[in-house]
Amino acid sequence: MAKRVLGDDEAALWRAFVHDVAPLRTGRRSALAPAKPACKAETSAPVSRPVGGKASAMMTVRLVEMPTVQRPRVRPAPHVGVRAPGLDDTQWRRLSRGQMRVDAKLDLHGYIVQEAFEEFHRFMQRSRVMGWRCVEIVTGLGSGVRGGSIRRELPHWLHRADIAPMVLGVVHSHQGNQGALRLLLRKKR
Incomplete structure (x- = not known):
């Protein structure tokens, strides 16, 4: 052809x-x-x-020709157990070894997914206002093969545009317990 x-x-x-x-x-x-x-x-x-x-x-x-629009750069939330850029060795070591003091803890046991999200969102906003540095979120392991629905949804919530800029590091609070996450939050400027 x-x-x-x-x-x-x-x-x-x-x-x-x-x-x-x-x-x-x-x-x-x-x-x-x-x-x-x-x-x-x-x-x-x-x-x-x-x-x-x-x-x-x-x-x-x-x-x-239209002028190009500069979009604000949003930092993605780090993945669980992966060191994020901008996090120094000492802070990462203390967070991943569980040596960092937890300022507040949110337990999502017994919630349905929508209620859990609303509690999580309020908790993250409150942590920003209070200036908390390290928080723990307990989802539980869940009863399904792949874990509970809240546990599966939490990483998606951490990547939201309003939450991701707040989070500097995410690790499991203990290697044997995959049902709880510790978050290192960015300092309030």
């Missing part, structure tokens, strides 16, 4: 469409996608489109 060649108007429209698309891997640049212009400029490209049933009518498309 022969490769279709784009006309000038189609190539201009394609370049305008992909002007802000970044490649997944760096490599050679496509012949149709030249480098971005240094200045923001309006470009007009005549495009052949049927208007009102007539194929010969021309329509002008005005393309304006």
Whole structure:
């Protein structure tokens, strides 16, 4: 099958469409996608489109380059037992060995998942206000093969956009007990 060649108007429209698309891997640049212009400029490209049933009518498309929006960088919450960047050796060692004093403890035994989440969220907000440094959350092991539903949901709650920036480190309080987590929280600035 022969490769279709784009006309000038189609190539201009394609370049305008992909002007802000970044490649997944760096490599050679496509012949149709030249480098971005240094200045923001309006470009007009005549495009052949049927208007009102007539194929010969021309329509002008005005393309304006939009400024890029800087999104705030959200720090992801660390995974259980994985040392997060920015956590020094001493603090990590004390947290992972269980030598850090626990400021508060939340026991989620007996809650349904929605109630447990609401309690967890209130607890995390309170820990921010109180300036607690190390907290423990007890979910229990659960009765299922994969553990309880609260225990399975807790890592997802820790990765929420409002909770993740607060958490600096997460470990199991004891290697033999997978039903409780200790959280090292960031200092309030």
